[in-house]
Amino acid sequence: MKRRLATIAAVLVTLTASVLTFVTPAxxxxxxxxxxxxxxxxxxxxxxxxxxxxxxxxxxxxxxxxxxxxxxxxxxxxxxxxxxxxxxxxxxxxxxxxxxxxxxxxxxxxxxxxxxxxxxxxxxxxxxxxxxxxxxxxxxxxxxxxxxxxxxxxxxxxxxxxxxxxxxxxxxxxxxxxxxxxxxxxxxxxxxxxxxxxxxxxxxxxxxxxxxxxxxxxxxxxxxxxxxxxxxxxxxxxxxxxxxxxxxxxxxxxxxxxxxxxxxxxxxxxxxxxxxxxxxxxxxxxxxxxxxxxxxxxxxxxxxxxxxxxxxxxxxxxxxxxxxGGVQPSSPTPSSPTPLSPSPSPSTSTGACTADYTITGQWQGGFQGDVKITVGSAAIRNWTVTWTYADGQTVSNAWGATVTSSGATVTARNAAWNGALAAGASTNFGFLGSWTGANGVPTVTCAAG
Known part of the structure; x- marks a missing residue:
């Protein structure tokens, strides 16, 4: 592709009697x-x-x-x-x-x-x-x-x-x-x-x-x-x-x-x-x-x-x-997310990868989560993450992974573009879910191939 550099007249700066006089901004x-x-x-x-x-x-x-x-x-x-x-x-x-x-x-x-x-x-x-x-x-x-x-x-x-x-x-x-x-x-x-x-x-x-x-x-x-x-x-x-x-x-x-x-x-x-x-x-x-x-x-x-x-x-x-007036956004309504400190899950590993589950935002009846997968000492070709909810939560949408549920058990498998990872590398996927009563953080397991 062509890249043509055009020039325009520069703003003139003149020095008169040791005083700098600037042209009015354009x-x-x-x-x-x-x-x-x-x-x-x-x-x-x-x-x-x-x-x-x-x-x-x-x-x-x-x-x-x-x-x-x-x-x-x-x-x-x-x-x-x-x-x-x-x-x-x-x-x-x-x-x-x-x-x-x-x-x-x-x-x-x-x-x-x-x-x-x-x-x-x-x-x-x-x-x-x-x-x-x-x-x-x-x-x-x-x-x-x-x-x-x-x-x-x-x-x-x-x-x-x-x-x-x-x-x-x-x-x-x-x-x-x-x-x-x-x-x-x-x-x-x-x-x-x-x-x-x-x-x-x-x-x-x-x-x-x-x-x-x-x-x-x-x-x-x-x-x-x-x-x-x-x-x-x-x-x-x-x-x-x-x-x-x-x-x-x-x-x-x-x-x-x-x-x-x-x-x-x-x-x-x-x-x-x-x-x-x-x-x-x-x-x-x-x-x-x-x-x-x-x-x-x-x-x-x-x-x-x-x-x-x-x-x-x-x-x-x-x-x-x-x-x-520069007024900041009003206080969140009940449907707005509750600010949360990261709450990572306990994680277990096959030795090939680990996974950390974090609730990144929560509002009445809903929440957003993130799972970070980290590879161990050897490269992997794919990964599967699983967890089981204890409080009746459900996953409704996900990105960066294919997520399925069977009862309380959730299984997430890598997308086509983020399965092959080098040793020590990491990737994330996110999801939206629903909850009632409690939204505890489950233990997450990561398996790799």
Whole structure:
């Protein structure tokens, strides 16, 4: 792939009479902007997005969802809009969306969904057309730089000729700036957002340099391509090592078993100070991506529990923007996880591996667990972990292993990608379960082949 380095004029620093005089920063000083690889507010406070995607363009009547997403711990909502591929969202509607965000103390990421899959989906709009939509809304967007991020176009290139993304994105950024927009801009990667051909990764500097205000953040969408811890870490490492601003603009749980290592994703985002925005609150044709049942905030799905109440989820890590006062999340409701000190299980071993069972989060009637498998002095090809519950607990979902139950006995076998382990190596799998009355930690046995 080509990697073209573009140059822009450097900020002039002049020394006059031994006094350093700096050129005024190029970014919109009154709004959200990029500083290094971070997003910061006008007052210089770092802002890390912890939020939820909301399919407003198809569910415009679900205005109560903004308050519900805030109550779930979000500090940001990414709002799906359309300029005409679907029913167009008018200036009046967008104004109402912005007001809903502000009323609920949420930073508002507005995205144009018309561009999804351009080059592969014949119905998709170009990024240039997306910019025209934003230009048509300029009167209601100007002055909202403290509260609004403009995501120029959702997943703007499909898998066909992904290389066109660089020039199209550069042109879109420059057209936004030439039309007077000073907002923080967000740009999605190609390959339906997943950048599996690494076009965005390999041309990131070119795109960032194209913005005369130095106020663009890149956005990766992590789904099936990012189904292992290594794939997530390797991608994020490149951006961190190059000091490039990045957010995880979309990610989900699973379309099928073994897809999307959401637990690693959220943990890595938290450790690196990267924003994330989960897809989505409700309304998907595949309901496994819904966080709620039918927009009912009192009925979280498995995915909803993981992102709202998980150990690196919204309630544990979200911090409100200082423009709203910087209020921390409210005290957990009864359905929120109880903070727990790690409670590892007693473990037994065949000599080839050991396993440690830990409850990582617990709420009324439910809990999340983690099992760490550690190899002994010789490499193994596969592993099987078993335990028996004494208190009537059950396992409902698992990731990183195939888990089956027979009465109170639970058996977990490695996934295809984490069975072969070197001497001394370790791996983890996680699960969600239910409990009533007690949730004692069982003794776990590990066997290897």
């Amino acid at each position: 970014y919109a000083a009154t709004g959200l902007h990029v500083s290094g690889r971070n997003i910061v507010e006008a007052n210089g406070s770092t802002f890390i997005m912890r939020g939820i995607n909301h399919m407003h363009t198809w569910y415009a009547g679900q205005t109560g969802s903004f308050a519900d997403m805030k109550a779930a711990g979000a500090n940001t909502v990414r709002v799906v809009l359309s300029g005409g591929r679907w029913t167009a969202n008018t200036a009046a509607d967008v104004t109402n969306v912005i007001n809903l965000c502000k009323a609920n103390r949420l930073i508002c990421v507005l995205e144009n969904h018309d561009t999804t899959g351009y080059g592969e989906d014949s119905a998709a709009y170009s990024l240039d057309q997306a910019v025209d939509y934003w230009v048509g809304l300029k009167s209601v967007l100007t002055g909202q730089e403290n509260h609004v991020v403009i995501n120029i176009g959702n997943e703007p290139i499909g898998n066909t000729n992904a290389g066109q993304w660089t020039a199209a994105t550069v042109a879109a950024i420059q057209k936004m700036r030439s039309n007077g927009f000073e907002h923080l801009l967000m740009v999605d990667g190609p390959n339906w957002g997943q950048d599996w051909q690494y076009t965005m990764r390999d041309n990131a500097q070119t795109v960032l340099d194209a913005d005369p205000l130095d106020n663009t953040v890149l956005s990766i969408h992590m789904y099936a391509v990012f189904n292992t811890a290594a794939s997530i870490r390797n991608y994020l490492d490149v951006f961190q090592n190059n000091n490039w601003p990045l957010v995880i603009g979309e990610f989900g749980w699973q379309f099928a078993s073994g897809e999307v290592d959401d637990q690693t994703l959220m943990a890595e985002a938290q450790a690196r100070g990267i924003g994330y925005l989960g897809w989505s609150w409700a309304g998907n044709t595949d309901p496994i991506l819904d966080m709620t049942d039918g927009f009912d905030a009192t009925s979280l799905t498995t995915w909803g529990e993981r992102i709202v109440n998980g150990p690196n989820g919204l309630k544990a890590t979200s911090r409100e923007a200082t423009i709203f």
